[in-house]
Amino acid sequence: MTPTQDEIATAPKVLLHDHLDGGLRPETVLELAADVGYELPAGDAESLRSWFVDSAYSGSLERYLETFAHTVGIMQTREALTRVAAECAEDLAADGVVYAEVKYAPELHVAGGLNLEEVVEAVEAGFRLGESRAAAAGRPIRVGSLLAAMRQAARSREIAELVVEHRDAGVVGFDIAGAEAGFPPTRHLDAFEFLQRENAHFTIHAGEAFGLPSIWEALQWCGADRLGHGVRIVDDMTVAADGTATLGRLAAYVRDKRVPLELCPSSNIQTGAADSIAEHPFGLLARLRFRVTVNTDNRLMSGTSMSHEFALLTDAFGYDLDDFQWFTVNALKSAFIPFDQRLALINDVVKPGYAALNANRAFAHVRAPSS
Template sequence: MAIDQHSNPQLEGVSIRSLPKVSLHDHLDGAVRPQTIIELADEIGLEVPATDAGALADWFEDQSDSGSLVEYLKTFDLTTAVMQTREGLRRVAQEFVEDLAADGVIYGEVRWAPEQHLAGGLSLEEAVEAVQEGIEAGEDAVDATDRDIRVGQLITAMRHTDRSLEIAKLAVAFRGAGASGFDIAGPEDGFPAANHREAFDYLASEFFPVTVHAGEAAGLDSIRSALIDGRALRLGHGVRIAEDLDVVSEEGEEVLVQFGDLARWVRDREIPLELSPSSNLQTGAIAKWGTQLEDHPFDLLYQLGFAVTVNVDNRTMSRTSLTRELKLLADAFDYTLDDLQAFQLNAAAAAFLSVEEREELIALIADGFPD
């Protein structure tokens, strides 16, 4: 089935790809084109699992569909290996922006960890500069096609290493020069945000925005630490906040839910959830609720008023796009065009931009959705 053909009759005739979108949770090293991996690997003499782009895409999808975040993360060894030079980083970043625009994205934030791209001799600063060069080249290429896109960097520290304060200072140093915010990523279970309290204290003192991976491979304690220790303004994934909800009864379409204190705080404070449906299935983040998209607590969270956003996480590993994720959700939960617009408005409101820029983004989304 083509991506814009729908089993949901409410979206018949609607091209989801053409709708304006906002992407908040999108990893650079998780969005490398398979053909680019093959070509860059050939330049450095790196062996790859397949030398055909389609076959390599199949390999990523198969390897990622493990039900384990730890196993899922191993696929990044290949993508990061071809992103160790200025040229490699620049090319991947440019293509990333072009792929976002082809997906209908008008504003995106790309997260990546500079500390993982130093094996070729680059400094942290040089790596960030290379990615920014690629982003700007991609924005220019999109502009030449009479489309507009803006992309900011979320400078990311790895939660299982000890460089978070150094990376936090790097992010602040590039404020106004490409960096939009800060994140921590990597193996979540056993590596709480509390381990990086010094970095988060520094970021807070500099009024620099933070999102934290939490509520994916670990549960409520991880989310609590992200909010308290990390002062996170958004939760990367955050899907396991649903563990703090107790469905007391269901009668037809009426569902009575009892909130825990943490879930009520996240809902009432409108802390955005960077949900990634396909990825959440692949990594087992929603294993408590089931193994199919229809089991994802996305709809429960949405209906209860949480600030849900839709994201791809890793385009290459999940072999997906924002268009595809929205279509899958629409078909699973019978969402209308108004629902899809609500997800984009939530994302626009959560973007690490000034109030004026967020208002402009919201207006672009409103104008781009049919009445």
């Protein structure tokens, strides 16, 4: 049975790929911009929301990148960072997310005079505040930070050291972000080798825009635990008319090793991975039993949420609650928190949550004939 919108909203969800500077509330953008005299392209919340989404879907890389210039531009003070992080946790919890790993690049938030340490401390304070507010509202959530280095810059080792320094205070891992083409992950080998020596976790944006070489380097040279997007792994497989797929060596390796794919359907449409959700490789990768996870990437720019992504996938591929539980357990298996904590979330939160939804559905089905 197709899940209802209420069931999708209530279902426990786990999010591994979400950017802090891509998920602000439009109302917050307006208020923070007014505080510092920052000029925005629209003057009211709905117009601003539409501007972000329209720009992201414009097909123009310049307009897409401009959207982040506006959000980063007003996230340059301790107060702004803490507020944005707190609201992020609250918004995700309100959408049924029970665990999230949220990415941000500390080096992008120092223009107002903060140093890297102060940026991390401000964001972590915000996440803890948001967690407490969400718990008080009856929607508990845990948020871990992924500190990202910009792949076109040269501060990755510094950011990696920050990850290790703050890994007992909410930071769960490392990432590199930014344009793939021309900036291969091997430029940052020093950072990845440091993280490996320190037994730290990291994911790498790879296979979103550049393709198989990016995925191969991220895994075989850099040792990534997960692939940020990784959707272009389908370039290494051939699908016959009857649906039978033949995997190349790299695709087979990714599936055999259970490398998690942080798939972001709506965002991938924006960046050209597919022309529509129905044509998105998610359906093929799930059918072939890759370790697929569902993610939002940039909630503001894509006009999306985890519930919206689940609904889109339901419409395109006919997924049900059991499929959603599988994707959610996949994500928790792949999370960067300790195994016992992942297991507790699976057994004490995710599985009981889906069991309750299925029980309610069965009860409603039994009662329906006499109603």
